[in-house]
Amino acid sequence: MHSLLSVLCTGLLLVTAVANAADNAMLAERHAKRGVACTSCHVKSPNDKPTMTQCLACHGGSYENLAKKTDESDINPHATHMGEPECSECHSGHKQPRLVCDNCHEFTDIKVP
Numbered sequence: 001m002h003s004l005l006s007v008l009c010t011g012l013l014l015v016t017a018v019a020n021a022a023d024n025a026m027l028a029e030r031h032a033k034r035g036v037a038c039t040s041c042h043v044k045s046p047n048d049k050p051t052m053t054q055c056l057a058c059h060g061g062s063y064e065n066l067a068k069k070t071d072e073s074d075i076n077p078h079a080t081h082m083g084e085p086e087c088s089e090c091h092s093g094h095k096q097p098r099l100v101c102d103n104c105h106e107f108t109d110i111k112v113p
Ligand code: HEC
Pocket: 027, 030, 031, 034, 036, 040, 041, 050, 051, 054, 055, 056, 058, 059, 087, 088, 091, 113
């Protein structure tokens, strides 16, 4: 009885997790919706993490060009005293993104897509 109940509960938790993931679609999913294939980021195998060069190949070619697209706010996340960090310091493929700046600052109004 107990084990049946725990199986049911685990099932419910999984359903909830999947539903939440669909609500705030992760970056990889948003790419898929725009026709970007899994293999554009994972060239050899799914465990092959995309490099910064790969990301930049589709996003401006350089940090400098990328920064031109995000210079409207007070703080441009792509032109900072951190230089040119890995995209993965902030953006994630299939997880919640995080702003690396908040290791030291508290930029409550900056949201990483
Ligand atoms: C094959 C080309 C391609 C690759 C590789 C690629 N992207 Fe994209 N990306 C796109 C397209 C197309 C869009 C949708 C149009 C746009 O916003 O430029 C997009 C959108 C985005 C957005 C905006 C998402 C949104 O919903 O506002 C971010 C952030 C992003 N990409 C980051 C990355 C990162 C980080 C990587 C590397 C891990 C990456 N991209 C790799 C093509 C690519």
